Amino acid sequence: MRHKFWETQPVGQFEDTGDTSLPEGPIEPPTPLSEVKQEPYNLPNLYEWITCDIDPEETCAEVCNLLNHNYVEDDKNMFRFAYSKEFLRWALRPPGYCKSWHIGVRVKSSKKLVSFIAGVPARIRVRDNVVAMAEINFLCVHKKLRSKRLAPVMIKEVTRRVHLENIWQAAYTAGVVLPTPISSCLYWHRSLNPKKLIDIGFSRLGAGMTMSRTIKLYKLPDSTSTPGFRKMELHDVPAVTRLLRSYLNQFEVAPDFDEIDVEHSFLPKENVVDSYVVESPESHKITDFCSFYSLPSSILGNQKYSILKAAHSFYNVATETPLRQLMNDVLIVAKQKDYDEFNALDVMQNVTFFEELKFVPLDGNLHYYLYNYRLKNALKPMELGLVLV
Numbered sequence: 001m002r003h004k005f006w007e008t009q010p011v012g013q014f015e016d017t018g019d020t021s022l023p024e025g026p027i028e029p030p031t032p033l034s035e036v037k038q039e040p041y042n043l044p045n046l047y048e049w050i051t052c053d054i055d056p057e058e059t060c061a062e063v064c065n066l067l068n069h070n071y072v073e074d075d076k077n078m079f080r081f082a083y084s085k086e087f088l089r090w091a092l093r094p095p096g097y098c099k100s101w102h103i104g105v106r107v108k109s110s111k112k113l114v115s116f117i118a119g120v121p122a123r124i125r126v127r128d129n130v131v132a133m134a135e136i137n138f139l140c141v142h143k144k145l146r147s148k149r150l151a152p153v154m155i156k157e158v159t160r161r162v163h164l165e166n167i168w169q170a171a172y173t174a175g176v177v178l179p180t181p182i183s184s185c186l187y188w189h190r191s192l193n194p195k196k197l198i199d200i201g202f203s204r205l206g207a208g209m210t211m212s213r214t215i216k217l218y219k220l221p222d223s224t225s226t227p228g229f230r231k232m233e234l235h236d237v238p239a240v241t242r243l244l245r246s247y248l249n250q251f252e253v254a255p256d257f258d259e260i261d262v263e264h265s266f267l268p269k270e271n272v273v274d275s276y277v278v279e280s281p282e283s284h285k286i287t288d289f290c291s292f293y294s295l296p297s298s299i300l301g302n303q304k305y306s307i308l309k310a311a312h313s314f315y316n317v318a319t320e321t322p323l324r325q326l327m328n329d330v331l332i333v334a335k336q337k338d339y340d341e342f343n344a345l346d347v348m349q350n351v352t353f354f355e356e357l358k359f360v361p362l363d364g365n366l367h368y369y370l371y372n373y374r375l376k377n378a379l380k381p382m383e384l385g386l387v388l389v
């Protein structure tokens with residue numbers, strides 16, 4: 001398959017796969033900042049670049065609306081991600097973020113926002129090297145402007161602005177295969193509200209199953225079972241950071257979180273991110289940690305329901321509690337908060353609890369990529385310790 005744009009980029013090319021003579025690491029060296037293109041890339045005549053400030057209500061709503069009408073849909077076009085404004089403010093403004101990496105394209109005459117792409121800074125460890133990267137996300141071109149080759153220019157522009165900050169690597173995901181995935185993950189989900197999922201046609205009644213039998217199958221206890229299981233609080237940040245750093249060491253690619261990152265990424269935020277710890281009743285030590293983020297989807301073309309409330313597994317660390325017991329408690333909390341389903345990728349140790357906790361695999365892949373960094377071999381999902389929102 002031809003990838004006209006990606007064949008011009010410093011990414012692992014398909015024909016290089018298996019060529020063990022190519023060294024692992026950056027593909028191109030950094031450019032002297034004076035040699036980085038100083039002005040934005042050219043856009044087709046009717047359009048102009050706009051740096052999107054997602055702090056003010058008005059511009060945040062503009063980005064939110066563009067995404068909610070034009071961003072990723074499932075393969076059957078039944079659902080479309082519906083990120084909230086609060087979620088975008090959280091996801092796009094981590095410690096050390098760059099306003100200039102929140103990039104929009106608008107129509108010169110009407111000022112209508114028609115495209116968006118965003119980057120945020122992150123320290124990502126790749127095997128033994130911690131690399132300063134940009135996490136690139138939310139690439140969205142208005143449905144009416146597709147196939148005008150806007151996406152390549154969005155990607156080149158965010159790359160240029162990342163280079164201006166002296167950052168030369170990036171991480172991103174896509175539902176499609178591009179040159180060349182560092183890992184290809186499967187997504188699984190666990191029904192929490194089977195009746196709604198069947199009503200909207202997301203799930204089907206199993207063979208020989210009635211609705212009441214199905215509701216019973218997915219029923220969860222009303223309260224969590226692990227003694228000391230509670231919401232994460234500010235004073236837990238140091239202990240949670242230690243837990244996360246130690247746990248993520250086992251993976252080939254993982255974030256290099258510090259306490260500032262942990263406070264931003266995991267302190268609970270209503271309808272954005274939820275985190276829980278297990279504080280041992282005896283020692284008061286923090287022995288386990290679990291978290292999920294909230295990413296609802298619009299239900300396209302359903303009279304009765306408009307929103308699918310989905311929780312997405314984020315980072316989970318079990319050092320004393322069995323992981324499946326910890327995750328069962330997470331499911332119980334998600335159900336208490338009226339989520340309809342719980343999503344997870346087969347990354348880290350997630351496969352160890354899928355079957356027992358009644359997750360089922362969906363027919364989709366999420367591929368992970370690094371920009372300007374070659375890995376000799378693709379990673380198994382369980383070697384990957386990175387979750388992007």
Ligand SMILES: COc1cccc(CC(=N)NC(=O)c2cccnc2OC2CCNCC2)c1
Pocket residue numbers: 072073074075079080081173175187188295297308312343344345364366388389
């Ligand atoms: C149910 O509503 C959907 C609305 C849009 C797309 C999909 C399918 C899909 N593409 N799912 C994922 O990419 C996915 C499945 C499990 C966990 N995380 C995921 O994506 C996350 C991470 C990447 N950025 C988007 C959110 C489902």
